[in-house]
Amino acid sequence: DAGVIQSPRHEVTEMGQEVTLRCKPISGHDYLFWYRQTMMRGLELLIYFNNNVPIDDSGMPEDRFSAKMPNASFSTLKIQPSEPRDSAVYFCASSPHTGADDTIYFGEGSWLTVV
Amino acid sequence: RKEVEQDPGPFNVPEGATVAFNCTYSNSASQSFFWYRQDCRKEPKLLMSVYSSGNEDGRFTAQLNRASQYISLLIRDSKLSDSATYLCVFTMKTSYDKVIFGPGTSLSVIP
Numbered sequence: 001d002a003g004v005i006q007s008p009r010h011e012v013t014e015m016g017q018e019v020t021l022r023c024k025p026i027s028g029h030d031y032l033f034w035y036r037q038t039m040m041r042g043l044e045l046l047i048y049f050n051n052n053v054p055i056d057d058s059g060m061p062e063d064r065f066s067a068k069m070p071n072a073s074f075s076t077l078k079i080q081p082s083e084p085r086d087s088a089v090y091f092c093a094s095s096p097h098t099g100a101d102d103t104i105y106f107g108e109g110s111w112l113t114v115v
Numbered sequence: 116r117k118e119v120e121q122d123p124g125p126f127n128v129p130e131g132a133t134v135a136f137n138c139t140y141s142n143s144a145s146q147s148f149f150w151y152r153q154d155c156r157k158e159p160k161l162l163m164s165v166y167s168s169g170n171e172d173g174r175f176t177a178q179l180n181r182a183s184q185y186i187s188l189l190i191r192d193s194k195l196s197d198s199a200t201y202l203c204v205f206t207m208k209t210s211y212d213k214v215i216f217g218p219g220t221s222l223s224v225i226p
Contacts, residue, residue: 033214042218043159043202056213091158095214102147102206104214106158 002026004107006092012113018080021110023092024073033104034067034077035091043091049075082114118142118215121203125221132193136220138203139185145215148179149204150188153219159202162188193224 005024013019025032034046047057052069060067064083069075079086089109095102121138128134148165163170165177165186176189186203203217 035216043216045214045216048213102149102164103161104151104159104204106160108158 004092004094004105006090006107006110008110009108010111010113012115013082015083015114016081017114018078019082019086019112019114021077021090021092021112023075023077023107025075025092025094026105027073029094029096029105031095031097032069032075033091033093033095034075035093035106036088037091037109038088046077079112082112084114087113119203119205119217121217121220123218123220125223127223127225128193129225130193130195132224133189133191134193134222135187135189136201136203136222137185137187138217138220139183140203140205140215141184142207143181143184144207145184145205147206148177148186150175150177150186151202151204151216153200153202155199159216162201190222193222195224195226198222198224 007022030051033048035043036046037043046059047067048055049069065079067077089111091106091109093104093106095104119140126134150162151159152162153159163172163177165179167179169178174191178187200219200221202219205215207213
């Protein structure tokens with residue numbers, strides 16, 4: 001079975017450039033999460049969607065970050081303009097979040113380096 | 116008080132040892148609890164859920180103490196392959212569920 005699919009897996013970009021990270025959740029999962037992980041701050045929830053609707057974006061660092069989920073099978077996280085402090089691993093995750101299964105399934109992550 | 120706290124470690128233990136981690140949470144409205152495992156440079160993966168009555172999966176035992184607001188993970192007969200970071204996770208029952216990850220505890224099992 002296909003898991004959560006993220007792209008790109010690795011990206012190196014220059015400060016000021018736009019970065020777009022993509023995610024395809026597991027089919028049938030109603031919840032989609034974007035996390036960022038760094039050594040200093042650990043795993044941080046940026047935003048999550050339920051049935052394509054953004055529910056909580058309080059973790060989004062600032063206006064440079066935006067996320068969309070135009071349909072049930074696709075989401076993007078965009079950083080514009082990017083800064084060196086945005087360097088991190090960005091995980092997309094999905095969950096059916098039913099009473100029977102609350103597991104969060106993570107993608108392999110997008111490793112972002114902003115120079 | 117932080118929403119969730121874990122001893123970051125690292126815990127360095129010899130093969131065959133028993134090791135235990137605790138994770139405390141501050142919000143009594145927390146609904147469901149889990150332990151996730153994250154290997155170096157990999158994504159977190161579910162290790163086991165934590166049930167009120169406690170549960171066991173092979174060498175792993177998880178317990179929940181709602182009164183004191185903590186969960187624990189016990190690993191018996193540690194293997195080299197157990198070396199990883201262990202994250203406690205809980206969900207909040209609000210209008211929609213929100214998932215909170217702890218900062219993780221690093222475990223190194225030494226030959």
